[in-house]
Amino acid sequence: MIVKTTKDWPTQESDIIVDRYVNQPRPIRVAVLGAGISGIAFAYKARGLETVSFTIFEKNHDVGGTWLESRYPGVSCDVPAHCYTYTWAGNPDWTRVYASGQEINEYYRSLAREYGVYENTKFRHKIVGAEWSADEAAWRLSVEDLATGDKHVHVAEIFINSGGVLNNWAWPNIPGLHDFQGSLVHTARWDETLDLTGKRIAVIGSGASALQVVPTLQSSVSSLVSFHRSPAWVAAEFAGQFASKGRDTEYTEEERRRFRDDPEYHARYRREVEHGMNARFPSFFRLSDAQTIGVQNVTKSMRARLGNDPVLCEKLIPKFPLGCRRVTPGHGYLEALTKSNVTVETAPIARVTGHGIETVDGTMYEVDAIITATGYVTDFVPRFPIIGLGGVNLQDVWRDQGARAYMSVAAPSMPNYFMTTGPNSPISNGSLIPAIERQIDFALAFIRKIQVQDLQHVVVTDEATDDFNTWKDEFMKGMTWSGSCNSWYKNGTTDGTIIGPWPGSVNHFLQSLKEPRFEDFSYKYNSRNRFRFLGNGLAENEIKGWPLGEYIK
Template sequence: MAALVGERSIIHQDIPAVNLLDKATTSHYETVKTYKHSSHPLKTARPIRIIVVGAGLSGIAAVKLFKETFPNGDVELVLYEKNTDVTGTWLENRYPGCACDVPAHAYTYSWEGNPSWSRPYVGAVELYEYFKGRATAYGVDEFVRLEHKVTNAKWDQRSGKWKIQITNLQDGTDITDEGEILINATGFLNSWKWPDIPGLQEFEGKLLHSADWDHRYDFKDKTVVVIGSGSSAIQIVPQLLSSVKHLYSINRSKTWIIPEFGAEFAPEGRTSFFSESQKDQWAKDKDSFLEYRKRVETSLNKYWEMMYKGSSLQTMASENFRKAMEERLQHNQELISKLVPDFEVGCRRPTPGHGYLEALAAHNVTVKTDAIETATANGLRLAEGTVLEVDAIICATGFDTSFRPPFPVTGLEQDLREAWKDEPRSYLSIAAAGTPNYFITTGPNFPVGNGCLIPCLEANIKYAFAAANKIRHEGIKSLAPKPSAVDDFQEYKDSLMNDLVWYKNGKKDGKVWGPWPGSALSYLAIMSAPRWEDYDMIYLKANRFDYFGDGRDGLLAEGGDLAYYLTEPGALKH
């Protein structure tokens, strides 16, 4: 898109040499010669407003990092959250057995651990309480607007701002807001959906979704069906086994059921708890606690080596996990053929299924792998003709993982939901071509299963704030990834995926837009050093160097160490 009058894009060509016979060119040259520099010191910051959508783990982190990054009060921040409280995933998901499947000490912010976790694999309520406590400590209440759902976001190139529409869910009124930076922190476990089963809403029994659980329903002596074989189903099934009369499990896809992540830190598995003396020691001895946290993180980051096809770790994992699954299924060949994967470990996210395989082998459980044809008033009809009559249908079918924004996001030309309808083509997971000043946490090809998770969320926020600082200090109206940079990242990503175990929808030639093409550590390194050369930039003034100002450095204008560049070996202060 051409720059507006008074702006200049860095991709514009320089003004040609003057030809005195070319009146138009001479006039253009004379106009440029009338330029007058701004009368402020170098890199004088302009005030801007940052809008964050979502107050889950990323949104909570954003508040702490905002206070550290912008301490002078010349940047505004607001968070819009559709729920009645913060923490996102751990507020919404409360199904039986819902818990963190990695050691909890690897599920905190990088800048502070939690010595008070009750056990290695904590449940949803304890996770909510911890992150709610962090939100209180960081002062999130000062910035968040609860029960405010963003319904539309549109970039206005003339003003250089995002125009946001929000519905106040408390009273149904609509409001508007605007800001120079928009951060979409809605996450990938946010928008749950019913499965596309004809007649599902006509079912006359109890219909539940794992992300919208009804704890009042009594499963005792009921016949139920659980649809799904992902992490939520794997946690739900063992919890219901002792109550239900009979349980049908619809397993259309196979999943590697593995030992616990970081099992060496939980000798008794899910039944492990930390003693009060251990928690007290961690709270008092910070060095010892940090060393323990590092060992847990290191263990998880080592899993990355398993993701290479044909690697020794991949081969060993496949053999060991297959053997363990067969033993846990009591060597039942029918169940083994239905449940044990024939693809590489890690292609679908492997899941520690405490008690899951044992439950599927129980006498009151039937595993079905057939497609569902339709729902009926009394249950489900399968494609091969079997009718399952049940009291309750549990849809453990997950979330919308298309990576399309949950609301219209219209950049320079197109709504991102339409642009990403068939394939979400991000720039390093964090941004999108044609969508200025827009940043995403957990976007397409974010390292969701590549090692450390929460530090990568933090890295997304730091990256967006680095862009905000560049924009406000260097006279930039907007920046957006160059289409060529997006193309190159997609090409690189697709190439590396050929060496890794991931492929999409059972197709080994399918494009992958779930995980990052590399380890989580590689992602952290790349996020820490933004490649601004990959961005198209539009400046506020026609001269890109106008932010140089009147020749003074800020230290001269504001006072400070005017010899900061001097050092002396052995001196205590530099």
């Protein structure tokens, strides 16, 4: 028998008895900020949810996020390409062990086309404000059309912030920087028409982009001055056992064909590379043997690559623990710093003039171009007001008190609000993409709960957030990230609270978020009775005429 409505059975009229089968999902609208790796993954995973519509807002003209924006010379991923794919979408056709930025971007663009991202994304649209409306039980997002300057309001029950932490670049705060009369460029906004051949150039910074730009440009410029505020551990390639020729290792056509023709072999290879990436984690424990051995090995390697030059070794080999700042493979970087046309300068910059850079000791470097490889604003403070319950503005709270999230995915007073790569995500703990997938799964679990249990909103409690951060801060005392170094992990401080990495390994993170702790959240229902979701006393199979005994195994 198919029961179509409550008219087929007698009941009293009541505001808590509704004509829905138990766990019937209600329509939900989701707004997603960003069409990068996280946004594309959400589009894929959302296909498994009933009656969910979503809109992605992307400030750029295309998908890809950081990999669309990063176009500086030599840009590539220092993580093996086979670790930089979704777990469900291995790519047998990577041409190199460490793929170029262009190849990575094309991989994600192809998946975006397959997953319907383009059809569900508003490109050149930027979210400039978000406010929770109690009356509508939804987020009201102020969205700016960057092509016209017009603004409109978009309403959605769920807001997922997938903007990431590596998308808000900024010029360094150096007096006179914009008085410079030569070419001034940031690695995050590279001018592809810029020709530096035979020029005198300065590179400010010693992070990942500097380590790629310097060796790429060194041989073609007249002179290069590399300005270092602090040293960095420059190690061998991540999972380098899979790259016999280092950063330049390419996959042969025969290898790629085997990946394509033998999916199980390809999957086994990917698992081995993932193991290699994640096996580095024990070295992040400050007192571990792995840390001691790692320091010895990387120090020895850096000395050799610097030609055992005592001046360069003193300037460039850190005194702080391995991993205090991000350990970065630098193919050809240290070798480039030993060349005769390169000067390594560690004195702080005093100012920039119209023609060059002056350090605090009075040394003047006249240059034709300045490249700032100084990264991004990484304080996790939202770039626009996000106003939740009781008028609490997350932007103000995190700006004043520092970023404090619940397990990287949620924030107090922010109902139906979830994040990917939020504070204390495993951004330096091992393989990142599976962690992003787990964060999306976490959000989807709550979306499903809101849909089927007649919930108006869910919000993580202050108590749970405080408890997590108390545990996290105590745990971090034993990690190398708490060492005495200036790091974006600590919001650019030497001894601040660690807001960058997760307090544990990637596998630890995956297990920690595998089953959401629903008890850490408070709930508001759409009616006076939390059991209204039980509906009309029937199940979906009874309403839809499906077999009624399928629970028998």
